Amino acid sequence: VTDAEDLEARVQAAIAGALRRSVPPLSPDDDLVERLGLDSLEGLRLLAAIEKRLAVRFADDRLAELRTLRAIVEAVRAGREGERR
Amino acid sequence: MRIGLIAMSGVRVRSPELARLGVTLPQFVSRGRVVASLPSLGLLTVAGLTPPDVEVVYREIAETGPDDPLERFDLVGLSSFTAQIDEAYALADRYRAAGVPVVLGGIHVSLLPDEAAAHADSVVLDGAEGAWPALVADFRAGRLRPRYQGLRARVFEEPWYARPRFDLLRGRPYNRLTVQTSRGCPLNCEFCAASLRITSSFQQKPVERVVAEIRAALAATDEAFFELADDNTFVNKRWGKELLRAIRPLGIRWFTETDVSVAEDLELLDLLAESGCAQVLIGFESPDGAALDGLDPHNWKKARCDRYLEAIDRIQSRGVTVNGCFILGLDGQGPGVFEQVRDFVARSALLEVQITVQTPFPGTPLFERLRREGRLLRERFWERCTLFDVNYRPRGMTVDELESGLRWLFSEIYSEREFTRRKRHYMELVKGRM
DSSP states (O other), X not given: XXXXXXXXXXXXXXXXXXXXXXOOOOOTTOXXXXXXXXXXXXXXXHHHHHHHHHTOOOOGGGGGGOOSHHHHHHHHHXXXXXXXX | OEEEEEEOOOOOOOOXXXXXXXXXXXXXXHHHHHHHTSOOHHHHHHHHTSOTTSEEEEEEGGGSOTTSXXXXXXXXXXXXXXXXXXXXXXXXXXXXXXXXXXXXXXXXHHHSHHHHHTTOSEEEESOSTTTHHHHHHHHHTTOOOSEEEOOSSOTTSTTTOOOOOGGGGTTOOXXXXXXXXXXXXXXXXXXXXXXGGGOSSOEXXXXXXXXXXXXXXXXXXXXXXXXXXXXXXXXXHHHHHHHHHHHGGGTOEEEXXXXXXXXXXXXXXXXXXXXXXXXXXXXXXXXXXXXXXXXXXXXXXXXXXXXXXXXXXXXXXXXXXXXXXXXXXXXXOOXXXXXXXXXXXXXXXXXXXXXXXOOXXXXXXXXXXXXXXXXXXXXXXXXGOSSSSOOBXXXXXXXXXXXXXXXXXXXXXXXXXXXXXXXXXXXXXXXXXX
């Protein structure tokens, strides 16, 4: 398992935990709002849960862009690299 | 027999400057768009009150153009918000000219029945309950009367109650459905033009009926987001908790309007979150207590103004967001109110904010008072009752100051920067509760 795969799996787990329901398999570029039937508030709660679980903070001005697994994984990685610097 | 029930949908802004702002600012009139896209629960209730051997067709006015041929019905029922009542009258006139009898009903018609009667064969006053079944029977017998008085109380009791015909929405693209759990509001704010004007007292629907309606709506549409079409759902906290426990297993997401007292009951707040409540809309009206003086007969809102910020945090920390409503142009407000509201919103981090101009809807105590005081700008201005157009002379500022202050506040509060900041605050609140 690569770091990227591991991170993707952890984000997926955070999503499932935050929604408290079964989550269908997600492709990296699935629109989470459409795929999971989220309203805008659930979307924000989801991002909050991922931040908390993975100990990261997304850039405020990018919140609206975080609609796919790939975008979230990249944002988590960027957040961690930002912290290391 | 075929009855057509036609809903007047759509809410708009008359001011061209505000209309332009609406295009460029995120969130602006977002609540108005939601309201405009809801099905008419009143007409679905009328459909439910119709005898089962009568065919009922539900239509939205937006489905047809103004010059399209009229769909054929034996009888037409129309209901409309004040801002679109003239369009409803025009459609009624067209149908009547084509020989189709028209019935008008709803809050505006109930408050101005003589005006409406000029465009209808019959008007229904107050609730359709207690009036519509008799109207249909009279129509079939060829003796339709010009006026029917509906109920102002006991509307949710047998034999008056009827479940709305949600099945008429099948195949329609609504993303929200409405269910009513109560009618009226004991706060009785001077400006309010909602269902309290057609009720004699606050009415609550039995919880099992609410649940049955939600189930019926889900069966008809598969849509799992509901708006409770109430003016103030949680007046009675004990009943409210019973309701929340009953809808918790349904797995729906929902929205309602209530007052700030929900924040005083922590068990209720927890139940709100557990039952799928996404957002509560609360009319704060003004961040300044002095401006709330006299707004309701018991100064209920004024007495709670200093607890607004704490209440918002308590509610939002459960993951239930607050849509905070503010009215501009109240008699106790001066030109400083715009900065006051901006600063309050910044401190509170309300996720969503609704800012409107005080609007003297015809038939309200506010309308009567402003008319007595000679402060209405026009004698008849129904198409301008949009909540964004100024129709009276404010006491603490000029009309120009109110209009320009409103535009300034829109650009401050609904900017992407401010909305992003509020989203971040909400996320931190949610994280704090995890």
